[in-house]
Structures are given as structure tokens and as C-alpha cells.
Amino acid sequence: GNSVTQMEGPVTLSEEAFLTINCTYTATGYPSLFWYVQYPGEGLQLLLKATKADDKGSNKGFEATYRKETTSFHLEKGSVQVSDSAVYFCALSDNTNAGKSTFGDGTTLTVKP
Amino acid sequence: NAGVTQTPKFRILKIGQSMTLQCTQDMNHNYMYWYRQDPGMGLKLIYYSVGAGITDKGEVPNGYNVSRSTTEDFPLRLELAAPSQTSVYFCASSYGETGELFFGEGSRLTVL
Numbered sequence: 001g002n003s004v005t006q007m008e009g010p011v012t013l014s015e016e017a018f019l020t021i022n023c024t025y026t027a028t029g030y031p032s033l034f035w036y037v038q039y040p041g042e043g044l045q046l047l048l049k050a051t052k053a054d055d056k057g058s059n060k061g062f063e064a065t066y067r068k069e070t071t072s073f074h075l076e077k078g079s080v081q082v083s084d085s086a087v088y089f090c091a092l093s094d095n096t097n098a099g100k101s102t103f104g105d106g107t108t109l110t111v112k113p
Numbered sequence: 114n115a116g117v118t119q120t121p122k123f124r125i126l127k128i129g130q131s132m133t134l135q136c137t138q139d140m141n142h143n144y145m146y147w148y149r150q151d152p153g154m155g156l157k158l159i160y161y162s163v164g165a166g167i168t169d170k171g172e173v174p175n176g177y178n179v180s181r182s183t184t185e186d187f188p189l190r191l192e193l194a195a196p197s198q199t200s201v202y203f204c205a206s207s208y209g210e211t212g213e214l215f216f217g218e219g220s221r222l223t224v225l
Contacts, residue, residue, distance in 0.1 A: 004155070034213060043117075043203055043216035044156075089155060091214075098163050099144050099207050100171065101214060103155035 002027045006090050006104035013080055013111050021075040021107045023064075023090035031092040033057075033066050033073040034101070038087040047075075047088070080111045115139050119204050119217035126194040126224045134189040134220050136204035144207040145187040146171075146214065147179065149200040156203065162187055194224045 007022040025033065032051045036044040048057030053068035062077045073090060090104040117138045126132060138145065143164045148156035158171030162181040176198060178190040187206075191198060201221050205214040 036214075041218075043218045044205075044214070045216065046213040049213060093212075098161060098169070099209065099212065100146070100158060100161060101156075103148075105153065105155045 002031070002092060002094055002102040004090050004092055004102050004104040006088075006107050008105075008107070010108040010110060013109070015082055015111055015113050016079045017111075019075070019077040019080045019084075019109070021088055021090075021109070023073045023075065023104060025071050025073065025090075025092050025102075027071075027092055027094065027102075029094070029096055031094055033064070034091045034093065035062070035064055035073070035075050036089045036091060036103075038089065038106070040086075044089060080109070082111045082113055085109055085111045117204055117206055117215050117217040119202075119220050121220060122218065123221050124223070126191075126222065128194060128196065128224060130194050131190070131192050132194070132222075134191070134202055134204070134222075136187045136189065136217060137185050138187075138204075138206040138215070139185065140206060140208070140215065141184060142206035142208050142215070143184065144209065144212075145181065146205045146207070147177075147187070147189045148203045148205065149173065150203060150219075151200050159189065159202075191222075196224050198222065199224045 034049045035047040037047045048059040050057040050066035146161045147159040160179040162168045204217045
């Protein structure tokens with residue numbers, strides 16, 4: 001079956017530091033890949049996505065590139081802010097199976113001033 | 114522009130009680146999903162629906178039931194609540210198989 005593996009957290013960084021959160025996946029076919037963010041007390045919301053190999057998703061300074069050869073979709077940001085503190089989830093959507101999404105366990109990011 | 118609305122936001126149940134979590138979306142999405150989120154874990158799919166009148170089991174369906182009589186509504190029924198069902202429940206919808214998920218704010222359920 002499909003699976004998503006994220007780097008374990010929590011991750012604590014100082015403001016303006018560089019962020020990488022690793023994500024690798026196992027899937028049949030050609031899934032779409034997503035990063036969702038969950039702020040305290042809220043539901044998940046889409047941060048960025050990529051639907052085919054070599055696509056780069058980007059939003060709010062975050063980027064991730066769909067790497068089929070390494071089955072990876074690592075999240076990066078060049079300079080984090082305190083407001084980026086949240087839980088980040090990597091996910092894939094099986095395009096042939098009712099769009100069911102498989103999620104990683106989430107990585108908690110805390111950014112200190 | 115409400116999006117996905119879940120009620121209630123919080124609920125405490127006694128073992129053996131039953132309840133329904135309500136979910137409504139106003140985006141005319143055909144696909145709807147129920148997930149549960151346990152502490153430090155990712156989301157696990159409970160049930161999903163690809164349209165009115167069509168539902169199917171996800172990864173962890175035991176102890177739950179759903180119905181989909183309209184495009185907008187996708188209630189989740191818990192029968193005979195157990196402590197293992199203590200969790201945060203999220204309803205989500207999508208416009209298609211490759212689309213992003215739109216989530217409700219979640220329902221925190223505690224079974225004592």
C-alpha cells in the first residue's frame with residue numbers, strides 16, 4: 001500500500017534559519033504530493049502541491065520539488081519566521097483510488113525569536 | 114464562504130454512548146472524507162464518499178458508520194463509544210481525485 005515517511009520532530013530553529021523537512025513516499029502509479037500545515041487548534045490547510053515529476057510547488061516562501069527518482073518531496077524555506085511555527089504534514093493522493101490521501105505523522109516546527 | 118463546517122467542536126462521551134459528528138460543505142465537492150488524528154500521529158482515513166449515496170471504508174472503519182444522502186452532508190456516527198475512539202476528527206472534501214483536501218476545524222472527542 002501507499003505510505004509517507006517524514007523526518008521525526010520536533011524541530012526547533014531560530015528566526016531566519018534555513019528549514020528542511022524530509023519526506024519520502026511509497027506509492028503505485030503516479031501520485032500527487034502535498035504539504036499541509038496545521039496551526040494550533042485549527043484544521044489542516046494546503047501549503048503547496050505538485051502533481052507530476054520535477055514539478056516544484058511553492059507558497060509563502062516554502063518550496064518542495066517532486067523527485068520521482070528518489071521518491072521524495074522535501075519541504076524547504078530559506079528564512080523561517082516565528083509565525084511559521086506549526087505542524088507540517090506531507091501527504092500523497094492516489095489519483096486512481098477516489099483521491100484518498102495518505103499522510104505522514106507530521107513534524108512539529110517551533111521557531112524562536 | 115464557510116467551506117467545510119464540523120459540529121460539535123468538543124464532546125465528552127461515556128463508554129457505550131452513541132453520537133453523530135456533523136459535516137457540511139458548501140463547495141459542491143463530490144468527494145468527502147473522515148479522518149481521525151491521534152496525538153503525534155498522522156491522519157487515518159475512517160470512511161470516504163465519492164458522491165451522494167456512495168460510501169466506502171477507509172483504513173480504520175471499525176466502530177463507525179457514515180451516510181451520504183446529499184452532496185453537502187457527510188455525518189459520521191459513533192456507535193457504542195470506546196476509550197480507543199478518543200481522538201480529533203476531521204472532515205474534508207475535495208473536488209476531484211487529484212485535488213487538494215479542504216478541512217474542517219476538527220471535532221475533539223473524549224470517551225471516558
